[in-house]
Amino acid sequence: MAIELPKDLRQQAIASIERYFAENMEERIGNVAAGALLGFFLEEIGPAIYNKGVLDVQERLQTRVSEIDLEVHEDEFQYWRRFEKARRGKS
Incomplete structure (x- = not known):
């Protein structure tokens, strides 16, 4: 992928x-030579930087996905617990 x-x-x-x-x-560098140098960097070094960025994003996403249960977890079978707690509160 270029x-x-x-x-x-x-x-x-x-x-x-x-x-x-x-x-x-x-020495100064001209516009054409600077463009060629940029092209070289993009082709030769760019993929390493790009791949590092992708890896960083994957790690962050994996961390977020592994923590999603903490954010959206709901305890099961809570109706009767809340019911009993409300009943004790009325007494």
């Missing part, structure tokens, strides 16, 4: 790469 960025995010990422080179490297 990781694609929407056009506006891709442009922002390219501008960020250009700025990084301008401020931190001895």
Whole structure:
């Protein structure tokens, strides 16, 4: 699965790469080279980051699913207990 960025995010990422080179490297990088570098990162490193994000979400969902019984649990056969408690309260 190829990781694609929407056009506006891709442009922002390219501008960020250009700025990084301008401020931190001895050479500037052009728009085309920055786009190629971004493409390389998306293809080579992007899947590792994406997969980590998916794993994080799976872990959170599994935790939530395992706790759902605590949130929605109802004790069974409570009618008579409530009935007896209400009867004692009237006496």
